[in-house]
Every structure is written in structure tokens, then in C-alpha cells.
Amino acid sequence: MKRTLVIAPNWLGDCLMAQPLLTLLTAKQPSFEIDVLAIPAVAPVFRRMPEVSKVIEEDFRHGRLDLARRWRLGRALKGRYAQAFVLPNSWKSALLPFFADVPLRVGYAGESRFGLISVLHRNPARGPNREPMVRFYAQLAEPPGRKLAGELAQPLLRVDPVAVIAAKVALGLKPAERLVALCPGAEYGPAKRWPAEHFAETAARLKAQGMLPIVLGSPKDVPIGLSIEQLSHGAALNLAGKTTLDQAMHLIAGSAMVVTNDSGLMHVAAALGRPQVALFGSSSPQHTPPLSAAAVVIYKRLECSPCFARECPLGHTRCLTGIAPADVLAAIARAA
Numbered sequence: 001m002k003r004t005l006v007i008a009p010n011w012l013g014d015c016l017m018a019q020p021l022l023t024l025l026t027a028k029q030p031s032f033e034i035d036v037l038a039i040p041a042v043a044p045v046f047r048r049m050p051e052v053s054k055v056i057e058e059d060f061r062h063g064r065l066d067l068a069r070r071w072r073l074g075r076a077l078k079g080r081y082a083q084a085f086v087l088p089n090s091w092k093s094a095l096l097p098f099f100a101d102v103p104l105r106v107g108y109a110g111e112s113r114f115g116l117i118s119v120l121h122r123n124p125a126r127g128p129n130r131e132p133m134v135r136f137y138a139q140l141a142e143p144p145g146r147k148l149a150g151e152l153a154q155p156l157l158r159v160d161p162v163a164v165i166a167a168k169v170a171l172g173l174k175p176a177e178r179l180v181a182l183c184p185g186a187e188y189g190p191a192k193r194w195p196a197e198h199f200a201e202t203a204a205r206l207k208a209q210g211m212l213p214i215v216l217g218s219p220k221d222v223p224i225g226l227s228i229e230q231l232s233h234g235a236a237l238n239l240a241g242k243t244t245l246d247q248a249m250h251l252i253a254g255s256a257m258v259v260t261n262d263s264g265l266m267h268v269a270a271a272l273g274r275p276q277v278a279l280f281g282s283s284s285p286q287h288t289p290p291l292s293a294a295a296v297v298i299y300k301r302l303e304c305s306p307c308f309a310r311e312c313p314l315g316h317t318r319c320l321t322g323i324a325p326a327d328v329l330a331a332i333a334r335a336a
């Protein structure tokens, strides 16, 4: 069996948006098995993708070259792969397939990676109307210069219903509880985060309707999770920083509704097919939409949108503060 190595993105949402590329590769090259090299923060999602045969987990840290480690692992993988797809645009991410002597190394030019990438695609334009991220990745399945045609498969993660119940019990929740998962983080920056007060007010209203709002997120989201818990006077239960990514995925799979910023967990909820309300601020729902028919998007489409900034350059973030809890509650009623 021939093997493909995929160098995974380091952002959770990008990993989900890259899945249709893996689906395309599986359809085009059924005799190839796909292995994915991923950092621990995203590796669990690839273990839930049916296209992936094996996940190689390696803790290459953001911002570090890790040259010796990349060399050692590359040499250990020498001769194992017929082709590699390098999904991040950084120079260092292309080193390992080069060290492993993978004959075909496919990727975008990125940071002038001439020589490291052997099948080189031109970097796409990055204006306000940039193409959907999912097509950016899927385009790599075609030879450079040939336009990708047709619809793409939607991301899809496998979960075991028994593991969903186990995750609820492990976190002190009742299996039959009607959960609403609130995902208030967005590692990119505050211009993608709906205010904690708005999440809290929404949580209080949902609790009054008999649901249990739970806050999910990484350890970085603990302060905002605690704020939502306090501002909602305990209506929301903060679980941010208290779950593994795998448990968070299972809790989302076991939720009746998800309310989320444009974040990695938004894409997880889409890949799990859960009804969701997705809130967009400085980013664009044309570029990174939740890839699911069960998603309702709220986007204010201001004159300044999308600016793709991490922090609002105008200092008011009205694209998000202007979305009222009542708007979200109405969207929840539509999405349910």
C-alpha cells in the first residue's frame, strides 16, 4: 500500500476545513493510505476522520524552528511516503517531508518555499473577497494551474454515542440533560469574540427554558468562561479548560444546540452535524463558514466588514457588540 503524508495545520478550524482535501485524495487515489503529522492540540480531530489511517503526533511548538527534531523524525520516516501535502504556509513546516526524501511534496509557495516544495501552487489573492478556505486546501488535490471544479464533501467526524454519555458523566453532567454548548473563545483575537455579557444573558434565558448552558474552550478561555458563569449568576456552567479536546468534541456531539464564535469549535460542531448559531465579527462567513446545513450564521455585514483584524481597528467592534442576545435566541429557535 502506498502512503501519503499530510502535514496538518496548527489551527483546529483549519484542520476541519482541510478534511475535504483528504476526502478528495481518498476518492482520487484509493490505493493510498493517508497518515497525518499533527501537533497534540489538533491531533484528536484527525483520529475521528474516516480518511485518516494513522496520526503521528509531534509537539512542534508554534514559533520554534525545532530543526534537529524535524531532521531526526524526517530521517526516521525516510522512504515511507510516496507523496506529502504540506498544508501550513510556513517554511519550517515543509522541512520534514524534504528531510524524509518524499519524492512529491505538494503545497503553496507560502514563504518562498522553492526547492522544499516540489509541486508548487501559487499563493492565492488575500483581498476581502478571498476564496473559501476549504477550497484553498482542496485545490492541492489538483495539479498547479488546474482549477478545482464541483462541490466538496462536508467535514465529518466520527463519534461513539457511548463515549458521549461517558464524557457527560465524567464531567458531572446527567446523560439526559439538554445541553447548549457555548463556545466564547477565538484564539485569533477579540475582534472575533462576542461579548461575555451577551453570552451570559443568552445563557440565563436558555436556562429559564429548561436547558443547561455549558461553556467549552481551551485553558486560554478559562477567564471568559468564568465571566460568563458569574455574569449569568450560575446559569452557565464553566467547563472551559476542564475538558480535553476529545471530551469537548463529545460534549458538542451530545448538545442540542451550539452557540459559537467563528472558531475551531464552530467547525467541530459543523463536522458533528449539530444545530448551531455561528457569530461572525471581523472575519467572513464566505471565507470560513461552518460547513453544515444545520448552522445559522449571524453576520452584521457592516461597511468595514470583513476587516480580518485581530483587534478592531476602529476601537468599537460593533460587528459583534451589535448582535443582541435576542437576535441569537431567535436564531436558536430557527436552527433547532
Ligand code: SF4
Binding pocket: 191, 281, 282, 302, 304, 305, 306, 307, 308, 309, 311, 312, 313, 314, 315, 316, 317, 318, 319, 320
Ligand atoms: S473594523 Fe468593523 S469589522 Fe473590523 S472589527 Fe471593527 S467593527 Fe468589526
